[in-house]
Amino acid sequence: MAAEQFVIGQRWISSAEKELGLGVVTDARDRRVSLSFPACGEHRTYADRNAPLTRVKYDVGDTVYDLDDQAWLVDELQDEGHITYLVTGIDGTQKALSEVELDPFVHFSGPLERLLAGNLDKPRQFQLRLHTLEHLRRLQASGVGGLLGPRVDLLKHQIYIANEVANRFAPRVLLADEVGLGKTIEAGLIIHHQRHNHRAQRILIALPDSLVHQWLVEMLRRFNLHFSVMNQARIDDAIESGDVNPFDSAQLVLCPISLFTARDENLQLACQCEWDLLCVDEAHHLVWSEQQPSIEYQAVESLAKLARGLLLLTATPEQLGLKSHFARLRLLDPDRYHSLEEFRAEEDKYQPINELIQTLLADDGAAALQSDAGRQQQLAEFIGEDRVTSLMAKLASAEAPSEMIVDTVRELLDRHGTGRVLFRNTRGSVSGFPQRCLDAVPLDMPAHYDSASLYPEQDQPEDWVELDPRVEWLEQFLKLNRKQKVLLITASAKTALALESYLTLRQGIRASVFHEGMSLLERDRSAAYFADDEAGAQVLVCSEIGSEGRNFQFAHHLVLFDLPANPDLLEQRIGRLDRIGQQHDIQIHVPYFEDSSQAVLLQWYDQGLQAFTQTCPIGGAVKQQVQTELENALADPSNAAACQGLISKTESLAKELIAVLQSGRDRLLELNSCNPSVAQNIIDQVGEAAQENALQDYMLMAFDQFGVDHQDHSEQTWVLHPSETMHSPFPELPEDGISVCFNRNKALSREELSFLSWEHPMVTATMDMVASGDHGNCSLCTLKLPPLKAGTWLLEAVYVVHCPAPKAHQLNRFLPLTPIRVLLDQGGKDLAGVVAGHQLTGLAKTLPRKTAADIVKHLKPEVEGRLGKAKTNAETQAKALLKSAREALTKEQDAELARMVALAKVNPNIRAEEISALEEQNAMAENYLKQSQLRLDALRVVVVT
Numbered sequence: 001m002a003a004e005q006f007v008i009g010q011r012w013i014s015s016a017e018k019e020l021g022l023g024v025v026t027d028a029r030d031r032r033v034s035l036s037f038p039a040c041g042e043h044r045t046y047a048d049r050n051a052p053l054t055r056v057k058y059d060v061g062d063t064v065y066d067l068d069d070q071a072w073l074v075d076e077l078q079d080e081g082h083i084t085y086l087v088t089g090i091d092g093t094q095k096a097l098s099e100v101e102l103d104p105f106v107h108f109s110g111p112l113e114r115l116l117a118g119n120l121d122k123p124r125q126f127q128l129r130l131h132t133l134e135h136l137r138r139l140q141a142s143g144v145g146g147l148l149g150p151r152v153d154l155l156k157h158q159i160y161i162a163n164e165v166a167n168r169f170a171p172r173v174l175l176a177d178e179v180g181l182g183k184t185i186e187a188g189l190i191i192h193h194q195r196h197n198h199r200a201q202r203i204l205i206a207l208p209d210s211l212v213h214q215w216l217v218e219m220l221r222r223f224n225l226h227f228s229v230m231n232q233a234r235i236d237d238a239i240e241s242g243d244v245n246p247f248d249s250a251q252l253v254l255c256p257i258s259l260f261t262a263r264d265e266n267l268q269l270a271c272q273c274e275w276d277l278l279c280v281d282e283a284h285h286l287v288w289s290e291q292q293p294s295i296e297y298q299a300v301e302s303l304a305k306l307a308r309g310l311l312l313l314t315a316t317p318e319q320l321g322l323k324s325h326f327a328r329l330r331l332l333d334p335d336r337y338h339s340l341e342e343f344r345a346e347e348d349k350y351q352p353i354n355e356l357i358q359t360l361l362a363d364d365g366a367a368a369l370q371s372d373a374g375r376q377q378q379l380a381e382f383i384g385e386d387r388v389t390s391l392m393a394k395l396a397s398a399e400a401p402s403e404m405i406v407d408t409v410r411e412l413l414d415r416h417g418t419g420r421v422l423f424r425n426t427r428g429s430v431s432g433f434p435q436r437c438l439d440a441v442p443l444d445m446p447a448h449y450d451s452a453s454l455y456p457e458q459d460q461p462e463d464w465v466e467l468d469p470r471v472e473w474l475e476q477f478l479k480l481n482r483k484q485k486v487l488l489i490t491a492s493a494k495t496a497l498a499l500e501s502y503l504t505l506r507q508g509i510r511a512s513v514f515h516e517g518m519s520l521l522e523r524d525r526s527a528a529y530f531a532d533d534e535a536g537a538q539v540l541v542c543s544e545i546g547s548e549g550r551n552f553q554f555a556h557h558l559v560l561f562d563l564p565a566n567p568d569l570l571e572q573r574i575g576r577l578d579r580i581g582q583q584h585d586i587q588i589h590v591p592y593f594e595d596s597s598q599a600v601l602l603q604w605y606d607q608g609l610q611a612f613t614q615t616c617p618i619g620g621a622v623k624q625q626v627q628t629e630l631e632n633a634l635a636d637p638s639n640a641a642a643c644q645g646l647i648s649k650t651e652s653l654a655k656e657l658i659a660v661l662q663s664g665r666d667r668l669l670e671l672n673s674c675n676p677s678v679a680q681n682i683i684d685q686v687g688e689a690a691q692e693n694a695l696q697d698y699m700l701m702a703f704d705q706f707g708v709d710h711q712d713h714s715e716q717t718w719v720l721h722p723s724e725t726m727h728s729p730f731p732e733l734p735e736d737g738i739s740v741c742f743n744r745n746k747a748l749s750r751e752e753l754s755f756l757s758w759e760h761p762m763v764t765a766t767m768d769m770v771a772s773g774d775h776g777n778c779s780l781c782t783l784k785l786p787p788l789k790a791g792t793w794l795l796e797a798v799y800v801v802h803c804p805a806p807k808a809h810q811l812n813r814f815l816p817l818t819p820i821r822v823l824l825d826q827g828g829k830d831l832a833g834v835v836a837g838h839q840l841t842g843l844a845k846t847l848p849r850k851t852a853a854d855i856v857k858h859l860k861p862e863v864e865g866r867l868g869k870a871k872t873n874a875e876t877q878a879k880a881l882l883k884s885a886r887e888a889l890t891k892e893q894d895a896e897l898a899r900m901v902a903l904a905k906v907n908p909n910i911r912a913e914e915i916s917a918l919e920e921q922n923a924m925a926e927n928y929l930k931q932s933q934l935r936l937d938a939l940r941v942v943v944v945t
């Protein structure tokens with residue numbers, strides 16, 4: 001679309017967000033167009049070429065509304081880039097109405113106007129509308145909206161986190177599940193949820209170069225999220241052509257962090273944009289110290305300050321120690337994590353807090369607390385005297401003491417654990433993982449190698465591959481296991497390259513390489529070559545950092561050509577295979593040189609930390625404490641006593657630290673990261689809300705009515721094509737068709753099918769198209785309905801309560817779009833509770849259009865009279881809806897305000913303005929609710945025969 005098509009003052013409607021109402025173009029320069037949407041106080045800026053906008057142009061004969069909500073009939077229009085309508089009012093007055101003077105609320109022809117004009121829809125169209133409203137209500141009220149759409153297995157630990165985090169306003173959390181438990185999936189669930197519920201629109205994902213493609217694909221195929229990848233070429237092009245800030249050219253942007261560290265201007269451009277959510281993967285690379293934060297840290301810090309929400313992902317949050325862990329928490333919530341010293345002191349408090357929590361959560365927790373003044377005192381130290389006094393009073397009178405205890409535990413975790421900001425699930429708490437088996441392969445050390453070096457080949461000339469016994473073992477191993485896919489990891493890219501070329505060129509083994517020096521495209525090609533089942537590589541040779549975060553669980557043989565000096569890196573290596581979806585036990589092969597430092601390190605990992613066969617959360621902490629002994633033993637591998645001393649000390653430290661973690665912070669984290677019964681409950685609710693059969697029926701009905709050709713392809717699979725009877729494009733339907741299914745399991749096993757859920761863009765846009773347009777909003781039918789007398793008629797009126805608030809307030813959580821249906825008989829009795837809409841449709845017969853129009857003309861005065869009564873009935877029901885919406889809103893607001901006030905007491909960095917901003921926001925939300933209006937959405941006249 002060319003820029004000159006947009007003229008200031010023109011009215012356009014957003015096809016992606018019709019609910020914004022009529023937008024006014026306020027600026028159209030530099031290939032950008034900005035619009036203001038006065039109906040809901042929102043603004044949008046788009047790149048003009050791909051703006052999702054449709055020009056609003058009324059035709060002669062249409063009714064338009066001015067800013068005073070007066071209706072006018074269009075007689076003529078003058079379009080000079082900017083339209084002037086010549087209109088006639090109800091009283092016959094004529095005037096010129098500029099399009100700027102149009103009411104910002106979109107007025108499609110109202111049901112009463114259409115009815116009286118004899119412009120009637122068929123009963124099944126009316127039914128589709130009723131279904132649409134009912135499903136919208138059901139989905140908005142379900143409490144699990146945002147969790148239905150993703151093409152993922154519903155796993156408890158992920159669903160719990162997604163639900164917990166995504167329901168927050170601008171969440172800021174660290175997702176720290178152990179390697180391979182699905183942090184990317186959790187982030188995708190949160191992003192999809194926040195977008196679906198309009199809490200976040202603009203998302204920036206920043207990650208290591210090697211993961212860009214994997215994320216791009218994962219976001220698209222599992223979440224229908226189309227991210228744009230930002231790179232230097234795109235930025236340069238945009239700057240050269242004077243284009244819009246390239247980061248503003250898409251709502252969803254994915255880019256390597258290296259883009260921000262390569263050039264300061266790139267970071268500045270990204271910082272000039274508004275981001276609702278920033279997501280950073282492999283966040284342990286953000287190295288920090290008070291004196292010298294790394295440039296990656298500083299870049300993310302600048303963005304994190306500006307972005308409203310923040311998701312940091314790392315499997316090894318403490319890889320670089322407690323200080324660095326603190327640095328990441330500080331990015332999330334600088335108010336809560338304002339002092340490293342206090343943070344250290346907090347760590348010491350975890351054990352008593354955990355003990356207190358355990359007593360509270362015990363079966364008799366509430367009673368025990370009531371009878372134990374000492375315990376009440378202890379609780380008061382953490383949450384304050386006032387809270388304990390009010391809790392005791394409530395417990396004394398409460399019907400549901402366990403709920404209060406759970407709330408108190410949450411409060412403790414929030415204020416004194418890393419509760420609200422850190423989530424970590426471990427394999428211990430997630431079942432179904434295979435075993436890990438170690439195959440240590442002792443080899444003789446070549447005489448020219450240094451026995452104290454962990455990577456002796458690095459000091460050798462290029463022909464080392466021909467002489468190294470590990471390479472010889474590798475050849476044999478690969479030849480013996482020709483049918484197996486093997487992932488090999490080695491510390492350096494140079495070693496990886498040498499191995500790959502030797503295996504390929506000299507041994508004829510299909511090998512591929514993967515390291516940080518390769519371009520993104522080369523890396524993705526290489527990973528795809530390895531993944532290919534038929535003609536693919538047998539072995540992928542990876543450098544340490546090159547493979548981080550990648551999914552290779554289709555293989556179950558891992559060769560560690562050498563060992564990393566850091567236990568967290570060892571876990572990262574094994575995590576490439578030990579991931580969700582791994583079907584076999586994992587075989588970890590470690591060729592090593594006897595009597596060398598490699599043997600010492602292997603023994604230390606295996607016997608000291610058991611790091612091969614289990615995940616090892618305390619590896620980094622133990623290493624810090626045995627650093628000197630470890631260095632000495634590695635430097636002198638022949639000193640067996642030193643090695644033995646190291647192993648014994650490591651073993652006992654490991655036991656001790658695991659016990660401390662179990663009784664302290666990890667236990668708290670576990671409590672906080674997944675509550676299996678709550679998670680199961682959410683999964684059950686998702687199952688209920690998914691209504692796959694109802695969705696299929698609904699969409700088939702919509703396909704029929706909008707002219708989409710659908711063929712039953714194979715079991716539960718449909719092929720959709722535009723048909724010749726299709727009047728206008730059907731949302732998300734490509735011209736050359738699409739294959740779809742409505743079933744989650746089918747979608748998981750058949751990736752080529754689109755998974756149509758209630759949250760798929762095709763489905764949401766269809767519902768939007770029906771609900772916000774006039775499809776099926778008025779109808780007339782006849783039916784037999786004993787004992788109703790023939791010759792009488794019923795008026796069916798459907799109203800909705802509409803709250804004109806900016807989406808960011810999320811008020812539909814409290815006031816979902818609820819159809820209020822009234823069915824009045826001749827005596828004014830409301831039969832809505834007795835006869836459902838679909839029952840009427842089931843019995844309904846249509847009349848020829850002319851006959852129907854004559855009946856309406858005849859009934860007109862009575863229809864209008866009866867509609868008055870219907871409105872009164874609907875208003876009573878709307879009042880009750882609004883009352884409960886206000887109560888729910890107040891309850892949530894009070895809880896959030898109380899939390900901030902309580903946190904402010906513990907943390908002086910929470911500013912008074914923050915609390916007043918929250919109060920102001922609450923007041924605005926209440927005000928919007930008060931302004932809710934009842935709107936007539938659909939009308940049907942039912943003549944009894």
Ligand SMILES: Nc1ncnc2c1ncn2[C@@H]1O[C@H](COP(=O)(O)OP(=O)(O)OP(=O)(O)O)[C@@H](O)[C@H]1O
Binds near residue numbers: 152155576579580
């Ligand atoms: N709910 C799910 N349904 C289907 N597949 C899943 C699910 N969760 C995770 N997976 C698959 O498991 C693998 C690991 O998931 P993911 O990459 O999100 O883990 P991670 O925790 O981010 O790993 P790392 O720590 O290595 O970065 C991926 O292949 C992912 O597609």
